[in-house]
Amino acid sequence: MKILHLYYDIMNLYGEYANVLALERLLRANNIDVTTDKITLDEKADISVYDFIYIGSGTERNQKVVLENLKQYAEDLKTYTENGKTALLTGNSFEMLGKTITDSKGKIFDGIGLSEFETTEQNKKRMTADAIFSADFSDKKLVGFINKSSSINNVDTPLFSVEMGIGNNDNDKKEGIRINNLFGTHLTGPVLMKNPYFLEYIAGLIIGTDKKLNTDHLYYEKAGYEVTLSELTRRASANQ
């Protein structure tokens, strides 16, 4: 299996490199050979050879630099997702897949157009929140943290339902986007480390199996997940 960690040194604000580590370890625990290529602005990636692509979140300024670079891969990424291959984009990286991003000064940047949604940034208030999301593909909830300054409209295939936290925009109880097996979410940080069941689901998609994977090594990951879920659930009910 080949993993691509794209823009690893500029889209990596919240310890997000750990998402790749979590996946590598789970695949290896199931006797699968894994190689990871870390590619950034100055090199060109051959998107078609990979089984999994990861991009993390960046500052609003860095995202615009990366967006310009990502445009060279627009067609390749379209083919990649149409073929049902797997990718995860956390934080503001998935905003680049849409139609446009409007920055806080009103300047409009074209996205790569993999989907028709639109993103609008502001610079007044940082929108941060602990989050509990549910997903239609799993009976396990997702936990994590959101850290953004944008709102997203016109997502036709959202990824999660918001139980606690912030949706794609203020009026939306849906979060993120799913395009076949490409997952985009404003959950930031080591999402796959914090959500061992989501990790297992993603790994299953990559391998192309419904078989139960060996997850014995995820003891502390699962224990940590339960603690966070119970802390957040307690918090959510206290807020109501």
Next chain:
Amino acid sequence: MKKFFTILVCKLLRFVGKIIGKGSSLPGKIALKMCPDILSRIQLPKYIIAVTGSNGKTSTVEMIAHILTRNGKSVAWNKEGSNQIEGVTTLVLGSASLGGKVKSDILLIESDERFAKYTFQYIKPTHYVITNLYRDQLTRNGHPDWVFDALSDSIFPETQLILNADDPLVSLFGRGRDNVIWFGADELSTDTKELKSVYNDGAYCPECKSPMTYSTHHYNHIGHYKCSSCGYCRQDTQYTITSVDLDNGTMTINGKDTISLALKSLYNIYNILAAYTAASIVGIDGAKIAADMSDYVMKNGRVITFEIGKRQGTVLTSKHENSISYNQSIRLACTDKNGCDVMFIVDAVSRKYFTSDVSWLWDIDFEMLNNENIHEIILSGKYVNDLAVRFSYTDIPKEKIHIIENIEEAYHYLESDREEYIYVITCFSDKGKFLSLL
């Protein structure tokens, strides 16, 4: 009259607050309600020195106050570290006469990075020290660029900036200005050519976003940088750490003033340098500053020594959600040549607000602990599982790591016949849970 009463009420509330042990922001808050523009009605001293940045604000302010006081200056400063506008209002009114004149020679303000723009609408600093911009409390602050933008709004053309030249983002505040004084460190014996951290916030030029190269790294993105494209680079410094010897605990500034260090960390030497720079600008002689700072032990309670049975140790107060703060504490433990045990506690991520976010654990260079000086590592607190996962991705031998969720149990585990010195690395939010067991 309104001014008179506002000052009076603020002083009275402060007086009562001190007796009953309340914080220092409430009197200012009420004063601002009574008279929203009270700060602009106060006659301020010639020197208004403000200090901000991600790390080292409180320590730098304490050091500046110490030096200036020792040299016969009267200083009004926020000892309690209440650094938002309410706390600063309490400070200013508390230091003012009822007629509205601050009686001290120098007003010294520690200011929160995000709120400086509000505070300084009324009180424009004459001198503004910016120490550094790190990944710090990102659950509130977003990221360093976001904080940079918030701070930009607090900087006025006439203010004398005093900037850390070794921090590429901080240095950007000096762009296009000639009234900047730069401080920084020459290449030091503790430097590395390659960056060994898990992330690099100096990888790209903050000005043009092209790749940057470093001729030397002091730590993380702090060092001597140059953009490969636009030429943005570290500025020459007027106030410079010319050498440091952490083993013997000395640093030398400008090749002449040697200071003996009470706390042998890289962190500390930058705070001392910033204080040296500010005090020099006020007119204090370098040799006098060096004498005042030598072996100076901070009074802000961030380093606390303790005993458990026959064992001795130190609590190194670090900041959760701040990887560089943790790195500095870890680096200090690693230099203990007699061998030591290290305990980490992550129980409440923040004391001020609720969050379960532990992504910052992945930005800390725990890998440094794979070092012969580090004997045992004890992990504890509610988020012990997340710590355990993070450590499982280091090369530290498993048998060195002890995972004990309950802090009291972990404490009793330390109560052993072992002779190693103990370092407890944790945050304000959690250190009391350990200290109360002593």
